[in-house]
Amino acid sequence: MPDMPDRFPLAPGLEISRLVCGLWQVADLEKDGTALDPVAAADQLAAYAAAGFDSFDMADHYGSAEVITGELISRQPGGTPVRAFTKWCPEPGPMTPEIVRAGVQERLDRLRVEKVDLLQFHWWSFEDPRWLDALHEMEKLREEDLIGAIGLTNFDAAHLEIALEEGIGIVSNQVSFSLVDRRAAGALSELCARTGVKLLAYGTLSGGFLSERWLGKPEPAEIPDWSRMKYKRFIDAAGGWDVFQELLAAAHGIARKHGVSLSNVASRWVLEHDAVAATIIGARITEAEHRADNLNVFGFALDAGDHAALDAVFAKMAPVPGDCGDEYRKPPFLTASGDLSHHLDAIPPVHPATPDAALPDRARVFTGSAWEPVAGYCRAIRVGNRILVSGTTATHGQSHAVAPENAGAQTTYVLDKILAAIRAHGGGPEHVVRTRVYLTDAEDCEAVSRAHGRVFGTVCPANTLLEVARLIGPYKVEIEAEAVLPG
Template identity: 40%
Template sequence: MQNVFVNHVQARLEENPVPFPNTHALLGDDGGLSRPCLDFLAWNRCLFSSKLAKPALEKYVKIHVESLTRIIQAMALVKNENSQPAEVLESSLHVIDGDIVQAIQSLKETKPDQDSELGDQLRNLITSLENYKRGPDGWDSDDAEYPFSRSERQTKDALAAIFPGSITPSAARSRPYQFPRIFNGLWQLSSPAWGCSGAKRQEEELIRLVQAGFTATDMADHYGDAELVYGTFRNRLSPSIRSQVLAATKWCVFSLPTEPITTEFVLEKVKERYRRLGGRIELLQFHWHDYSSKEYLNVLVELVRLTAIYPNLVSTIGLCNFDSEHTVEVCEYLIAKTGSVGLVSNQIQFSVLDSRPLHLMVNVCAKYGLKLLTYGSLCGGFLSSHWLNQPDPDIYADSADLTPSQRKYHDMIINWGTWQDFQDLLGVLSTIAQEHGVSLANVAVRWVLQQPSVGAVIVGTRLGVSSHVEDNLATFHFCLSDWDMDRINAVALCTHRARTKRLFGSLGDCGAEYRGGPRQPDSE
């Protein structure tokens, strides 16, 4: 009996199609959608609910997608002519949004073949939705004013699923936030060796940081419970503040995955981090240990596509500890596969002691539009007045009372020069700091911030153990003059950047120290 009824409904719908109204007849006298337009949408709604066979369903979905695209285009014209549409029209737009979601879902469930006509129709619909959002002045509408968020996500998801490689994320896609130039760093949560504090004191320090304007925090999937700490804190904030508190975390691949690199595999890895943060990842940074295994290229393609399909899951993608050669490789591969670079950053070590990025990396970033997010810019606290006129510590002695960061960065000092050379550099930094009325650490951070292609510096935060909020704020109260930079560079880099070149030769390019030291370029 059910089959008879379904067949009857299908026949009636197909025998009595409701025509698409003329463009000039889309709106009624009340400012909302006209009766012919509403009847057309209702007919399609019934059609997609009537369990049509795959060939018929695919045919009608294509027709409906084309019609909905025309409706969106017409609505964009109305919106541009009248920035305050009638309330009844706003309600109708949400109906159209739901209709698009339903139609595209029906399409996805049929698992259609890669028909070029269908691909063009989906792209046209996405373009029309993006144009509606953008408006006449070229700027994207506020998210709260955009009625087709669901439609856009659903259509992009369908396009990516049916036509892998077709999504081209917009490099200029606007975001409702802006990354600050100093990030809080939570590496210190990976070990109690930096000191311990309770959840209450950790949260109090995070509140102080946010109140001071330090609204972005860098962490990783292997920094202890950093993602959980930050996610819990962020979700306790009011919605208006929470939306401006930004999370940068990482997906670090230290050994080759045993599973095939698929969209589903990559999506699940993103969801793991989203779950621990309890919300959106504003910047997901990708690290891949073994350059000889090229799977990282397709992983990055999938990650970039996900930012277009699931912007509320992950907003932007960056690299972590990629060297110049492989940053170029990745960018060129992404351009070939997606039409744009799609990345925003590379996180690397950069300081007055480790100036290797000046050798190649800053130019690579300038070419591809990436920003450097730098760590180690204070060398674990060695670049502070505390170490001025102090003897070289025995890093293995308990009496030295060094943190894991300081043990790590002591090696960088020795690679850069002698302890006396280091004292000479601290002396120059101290003199310049006194001239500006700031701390030595402020000058060290400022030097990095004023280097080409640097977007932000990560300053480690020992939550609830120590606080440097006020001192970090002073970084923005001054700029280093050319004379200041020349005096620092004379010691830090030496003539013709001799120290930079020597470090590059002994340690290798950025991140090489984590992969066994200097390496030869790939032969392929």
Template identity: 40%
Template sequence: MSTVPKVRLSGGLEICRVLNGMWQVSGAHGVVDNAKAVEAMQAYADAGLTTFDMADIYGPAEDIFGQFNKKYKSSGSDVPLQGLTKFVPRTGPMDRKVVEKALQRSMSRMQVDSLDCVQFHWWDYRDKRYLDALGHLSDLQQEGVIRELALTNFDTQRMEEITNRGIRISSNQVQYSLIDQRPAAKMEQFCLANNIQLLTYGTLAGGLLSERYLGKTEPTSRAELYTASLSKYKNMINSWGGWSLFQDLLVALETAARRHDCSVASVATRYVLDRPAVGGVIVGCRLGVAGAGQHISDSLRSCSPDLKLTAEDHAAIEAVTRRSRDLMALIGDCGDEYRS
């Protein structure tokens, strides 16, 4: 097993700095065979990548984790898994019973007695009952039901509002990549001042930030953008600066990758891992489909202490990203793309 670097969240939970993302089993990336998905998780755990990120709305993700967790524990391994899930309710009354019921469902599916980390998401800031939900979650954390209380796709303004109420937040899961650097505008600074880690997704733009797309014509058809991730992040590239500028970025990344004898994906991941306040990067795993696990070596390389991007690497990459549009001005703060 490799020594994967860890980060300790404010409640004491240690997680890997590269997390295995399970959005890919939600159904939006094609049909998933649950049994094969459970089987495929072993290779990640064997590699030392023991932290899995999921949500109550990611189809069978919690069930798949639960089945693997049971199997993994029975194998006698003394290296624990970490299961980070999300509570993503529809807006509405948020009394304690509603919150408890949701957490009990997650615990049952994940086959655990308490939850390592609950990352709360709310769809509509105009409905202030997210504060009620967070109050109950904070109480349940004090009672030991939750170890870490965290957020998903909350903006800086709302994070400040929540922390000012005395609710301790461990992390916020947001999009952060060479394409989308909005967290650097103001969220990063707030997180550093309040001991909050950023857990980032979209860091590889659904796989677009790879050698596979270097020198290729722009994908536009559904057949080419065949997963929810590819479609989502291609739209982000369009907003950021378009395919031609993206090709310039891939050239800069490939030059750095050759210099460090690694992949474009490893360079793109390392760049974000090195950003202030970033605790970990979530790399999606297409568990249960052909090729699952093929990116494990890239993930291990990206968090290896041997991979150190140089001033020359940064200068070449930033010469491209400086020419992009300002997504903070265009879209708003992190998570604003999910809200009207």
């Protein structure tokens, strides 16, 4: 058995353990309102660091995880540095330089550091385009050396591509990736191969369900902790308990063959993907830890027969729906608390609809484009139950052209902008009945069509796609849409 976890150079000056200690369960332990003693909890983390598990992942909403890690970091002058990854998950709203700096400063204060090793950014709704403002401000703070490296969390491939096209120095994206949830092996891994971004995989053990403890056991009727509540939803989405037992049986057979644990097999399968830098294993501070067993993951490799056995079960499983991170943004909501629609519905529109005082059946949405007042038009007008959306380009704010060299990325941004305008009128993608797409280069047809299909693949509105001589400004694509509300 190896003595220490393998390591990976995630960014210049940031070498990490390939098994990262996840501290999300601190929030679970503190959910009754009683905070853990940071000194005693840091003592537990110190044992992990001493054994080579010196990379810790947390977030602004993981209870006192940042405070506990800050206590540990304060003990390390001159010693082996602790690698602290945290997440900033602001509510959608204005992302001014002052707001972003305050969010970063809070992380610095809680961790008691002058620079966050890796700051990972989460955004609740891409229909609110201010996530780009936040990332551009984070890039400036990285240049000031307040942030060592910038990562994302729960971004799909399409929006990661926009961030990269915007020149943000993204080094990682933290997403769910496991034998149960294999979405990250698709478009996201393909993008990582092209760009060098690496994945930090969480949920690799499905909250502990991917272990011998659940092999041959009946489906649990009650689940006491948040982590397993969440991953039971993934198991249900992937086909249910019976096929999950087949997956456990296949992984158990592979484990016995290699003399390791079932959990080792689950972790190894994820770590062998080229896009993956590390997997994140939960560290439940007040319970028994499994450091010795976890090290076994670096002492064997899966062979062709192992992959064939797993692939045979994968063929019986249902793919987890959507793309990476969709579980936080659209049904089915595969989160610990379940349906998040109440949270998302409470987010106010970026550009609310303005009723027409003279014509009560009409309302308009303006998005702040420099041309709207000059040319005298709105982004979207509702007339009765019809919503008509003007030709829309990838213009951020008044005039910034997003991803000017990438038609697919522009399409993703444009469709987000269109859906935001439709939603301000009370509609959604399911109400869209027609889209018209104008391209400057027919060679971009596939990339644009795939972006369109990701949004409307189940809605299937009428669609027209045209190649045009040129568009005004540095744009490769312009789209207009029409939606019809019920009644």
